Amino acid sequence: MGGLFCFHGGQAGPEARMPDTKGGSWFDRTVLFALLALLTLAADGCGRNTVRSDEINKEIDVFGVTLLSREDLNVLKGVKAASEPCLKGCVYIFDSLDVSIGYGHDGVVRMITSHNPKNSIFGISPGNEFAAAREKILLAGFAQGLTPYKFTKEIYLLTFLVNESGMVFGISLEIID
Numbered sequence: 001m002g003g004l005f006c007f008h009g010g011q012a013g014p015e016a017r018m019p020d021t022k023g024g025s026w027f028d029r030t031v032l033f034a035l036l037a038l039l040t041l042a043a044d045g046c047g048r049n050t051v052r053s054d055e056i057n058k059e060i061d062v063f064g065v066t067l068l069s070r071e072d073l074n075v076l077k078g079v080k081a082a083s084e085p086c087l088k089g090c091v092y093i094f095d096s097l098d099v100s101i102g103y104g105h106d107g108v109v110r111m112i113t114s115h116n117p118k119n120s121i122f123g124i125s126p127g128n129e130f131a132a133a134r135e136k137i138l139l140a141g142f143a144q145g146l147t148p149y150k151f152t153k154e155i156y157l158l159t160f161l162v163n164e165s166g167m168v169f170g171i172s173l174e175i176i177d
Contacts, residue, residue, distance in 0.1 A: 062119040111174035
């Protein structure tokens with residue numbers, strides 16, 4: 001009694017037949033389609049991030065820090081960072097510079113936050129009036145988010161920190177993918 005021993009349709013033994021698999025089973029075709037869709041989306045996202053990050057990074061003036069870079073900036077302008085863990089990686093905090101940089105677990109810069117009036121993002125610095133900052137960021141192609149101080153553009157989220165006088169006291173730009 002040699003051969004393959006399988007269970008199918010209540011039968012057991014070598015005489016039990018396997019189902020017809022010409023063209024693959026429904027499950028195999030579904031898994032293959034899902035994998036192809038996932039690979040297509042991943043490839044599209046990778047290409048878009050590289051091109052768009054160059055355009056966005058030209059608008060960031062925060063001590064030379066750029067989004068999506070892999071540069072380990074635990075010292076910035078001679079200031080050593082305090083490192084704090086977060087859900088998506090860690091944040092380097094440079095208290096005397098009023099800057100923090102968020103890194104993903106992959107070591108990529110995913111967030112830049114500044115409270116320093118010497119820094120700017122899209123020409124907007126802490127100390128600017130929110131109304132003018134809002135106008136500038138909308139002209140840069142960002143759309144109003146769910147709250148009055150959040151703006152999105154593709155994979156980017158820009159958040160203004162605004163005081164009760166309507167002045168920007170901080171600005172944050174991060175990757176939201």
